[in-house]
Amino acid sequence: MEAPLHILTTTYQPATAPALSVDVSYRVWGQPLGTAPLAVFCHTLTSNSLLAGPRGWWNKLVGEGLAVDLRHWSVLCLDVPGNGAVGTPSADHLPWFNALETAEIFDAVLLALHLKRVEVLLGASVGGGVALHMAALSPERYEKVIVVASDYRSSDWLVSHCQVQEALLQHPVDPIGKARAHAMLSYRSMEGINNRFKDQYSATGSRASLEWLDYHGQSLKLKMQLDAYRRMNHVLRTIDVPFAALVQSHAQYFHIATASDGLFSFERSLNLHRLLLQSKVQSEFLQLESPHGHDGFLIENQKMHEFLKPLFTYE
Structure with a gap:
């Protein structure tokens, strides 16, 4: 079954401009909000909140009986404003939001939905950068932060x-x-x-x-x-999370990276993991073996299942 699309209007205050009214669309997969452990997902560049179900971009891993078992989890997937998904609000009248601004808007949505505690925050590719910005903005909100094929800063190569x-x-x-x-x-x-x-x-x-x-x-x-x-x-090229803010997080970090990734460097992911450990932050590094490059996390479903299943335990 496909989760319905919801639209929430929130006020966003840019640093150097008048306040904006922003319509943010999202879907809730699995259990209703407030009735089960909560996971928040940040989508990839060409995807959206259509995460699971028959047309879902990660429906081999998110669903009933899968690595992220929707019988036991509420999964909130937010649409980046202007990502162009069918049925989502037009953003033509809005400025281009960078990665930090996108995270700030998502943070405002979580507050509006009264979601003060999130068991798992997961972001993949560009969504991983947005997720790290979110973790830095609200260091006490998240228990686990899972970063898949991403980094806390856009590299020169990227x-x-x-x-x-x-x-x-x-x-x-x-x-x-x-x-x-x-x-x-x-x-x-x-x-x-x-x-x-x-x-x-x-x-x-x-x-x-x-x-x-x-x-x-x-x-x-x-x-x-x-x-x-x-x-x-534009969001992809503007990831720039202050490391000092990351280490204030109370979350445990998990990094999933692929050595063949030619977009988000494996070495940079490993370096972030090591820097967090040096700063006494809980961090775990998981190497995804795949010859397919950056898209390996979308192709190696069995290996990703083995990584994610233990991270989405439930009581």
Whole structure:
């Protein structure tokens, strides 16, 4: 069953601008809020609050009897304002929010919903950066913070990718298709792509790998608006969590990283884990073995199940 979409209007006060009224959409999966342990999920760049169910982007891991068992958990998944999901409020009249501002808006939503305590906060990819900002904003709210294929700061490499993405998204011809094709080369690894296609050609005489790139570009155009893609790319390039704020958190951190990740560096994830330990913060590092690069956490379902199941224990 698909969880209904809810919309909550909250007031957001930017640092140097008048207050804004922001409509934030979200879905609650599993048990009603307040009746079960609570997990808050921050979605990836091209996804949204449609987390579980038949069309859910993580429905192999979130559902009844799965790693995140919806028979025992309430899972709140918030839509980044302007992410372009069908049915979500338009953000055309709003400024582009960076990662910190997105976290501040999410924090306001949690307060409006009277959710003072969250057992698990999980963010994947760009959502991991937003989740770390949230942990820094409210250090006493979260028991566990799970960061999947992400980091607390956008690296030079990541910002450079985002710069190329923005240039492609301003191209007058097929901007989403071009940007998505480029993005797939950072979401996947050289080894993964080479091993998958093995220099093969399709029946039309084209490289199978090039047809795959074109397929992803055309598919994204059907579900994501140009303005939404640019907004999410902006969030991705602006992750910058003050480390001093992170170490104030009472949460236990869990980092899931892949050595083949070419977008969010494995070494940087490991370094954050080590820095937290040096600061006497509870932290655990989990290495996901995958040849598929950044998207490994979306592909290696069995391995991710083994990681997440113990973290979503329940009484």
